[in-house]
Amino acid sequence: MTSGPVGEQAEAELIAAVDAAAGNLTLNRPRALNALNTFMRAQMAEAMKKWAADPEIYAVVLAASGGKAFCAGGDVRELLNWVRTDPAKARQSVADEYRLVWQIDCFPKPIVALIxxxxxxxxxxxxxxxxxRVAGPNYAFAMPETALGFFPDVGATVFLGRLPGAVGTYLGLTGERIGRADAFRLGIASHCIDREHYPSIMKGLAAAEVVDPLLDGFHAxxxxxxxxTRRDAIDRCFSAADVPEILARLEAEKAEHRDWAQAALEKLRRxxxxxxxxxxxxxxxxxxxGLKAALEREHRMTVNHMASPDFAEGVRALLVDKDGAPRWRHAIDGVAQSEVEGIFAPLLDGELALPARPQPPVFQE
Known part of the structure; x- marks a missing residue:
């Protein structure tokens, strides 16, 4: 049985539907590269809360319409507008986003993201x-927030921070895109499956087929x-103590890694x-x-960082005027430690306090 979309705007932006034992969430803003806005997050949270308690639902599928993007990020124009016109609403939106990430991590049933x-x-x-996390042939993962005058959030503290060696630092600072081969080797993707098999996966989950053998059967x-081939150079350069030293090590790279180092330097300088x-x-x-503490810390950082002129300037240069020429306030070696400390400083009010992870039920014979 299939039920229709949830919410007045859901048909245009998010489709939440039930197909037998599967709850399907489809991001449906292809012209905006399926960028998440506040409405979509609220509808996702509502549907997942309902499905978590529904004994007829075996698994949830996250999918997206259009062929170019699963989701290219949050709707930063929406957020910046609220920062300027309604700061309280901006803070609420950010808190709700981190609550949704925590809700997903705590969800008691399988969640299959078809990306x-x-x-x-x-x-x-x-x-x-x-x-x-199923990666299709056009899969491209990136966390490009530093180019927007922001930092990698929504749990990146955990999923980038725990990558081997200095790979997470490299990806988080440069915003470099990686394909599914690298994502699979790093554990960012759990399976590599071509898009033509997605309908079969959804059909299998609707029939409550066990998720692991179902996906393993399609994985290649x-x-x-x-x-x-670059791991040694990545670890050598991005293990440096500070950003200026990372640049110095990249500038010293020669021979086989010189072109890679120059490309990384260009990204960092932008x-x-x-x-x-x-x-x-x-x-x-x-x-x-852990993720709970990381999200609570990222919320604090976001609230402090939203007021930074760099965030507004990055959005202007990359998304509004699109001139690609942000005018940052600092040189690479000119960032005061006190300003960095201010981003991590506790909030005077409104700290995010996520609920404890639900404990699984204990069955007694």
Whole structure:
């Protein structure tokens, strides 16, 4: 049995439907690269709360319409508008986004994200904590927030911070895109399955087929990705103590890794120096944090960072005027430690306090 969309705007932006034992959530803003807005997050949270308690639902599927993007991030224009006109609403929207990520991580049933196309920012937030993350042939993962004058959030403290060596630092600072071969090797994707098999996966989940053998049957090993040949250079350069030293090490790279190093330098020089310093500290210090603590910390950082002129300037340069020439307030070596400290400072009020992870029921014979 299939039920229709939830909410007045759902048909245009999010489709939440039940197909027998599967709850299906489809992002439906293809012209906006399925960017998540506040309405969509609210509808996702509502549907998942209902399905978590429904004994007839075996699994949830996260999918997207259009072929270019699973989800290219959050609707940053919406957020910036609220920062300027209604700061309380902006803070509420941010808190609700982190609550949704925590809700996904705590969901008591399988969640299968079918990802073919761009997955960035908020798109990573709603998919990285799914139990199964299926990468199609057009899969492209990135966390490009430093170029927007922001930092990688929505749980990136955990899913980037725990990557091997300095790979998470490299991806978080440069915003580099990786394909499904690298994502699979890093554990960012759990399976590599071509899009033509997605209807069969959804049919199987609707019939409550056991998820792991179902996905394993369609998985094809993608082979090694390009990062494998650069791991030594990534670890050598991005293990440096601070951002200026990372740049110095990249500038010293020669021979086989010189072109890669120059491309990384170009990305870092386009990014906000403040955001780079914040992200480096975030990912280094956050490796030992659980997701709950990481999200609560990221909420604090976001509230403090939203007022930064760099965020507004990054959105202007990349998304509004699209001149690609942000005018940052600092040089790479000119970021004061006190300003970085201010991003991590406790809030005077309105700290996010997520609920404890629900404990599984204990059955007694």
């Amino acid at each position: 073919d196309g761009l997955v960035m920012g908020s798109g990573a937030g709603i998919s990285m904590f799914a139990t199964h 090993d993608p082979g090694p990705g390009p990062l494998a 990014a906000s120096p403040l955001s780079l310093a914040v992200a480096l500290r975030q990912l280094r210090e956050g490796r030992a944090l």
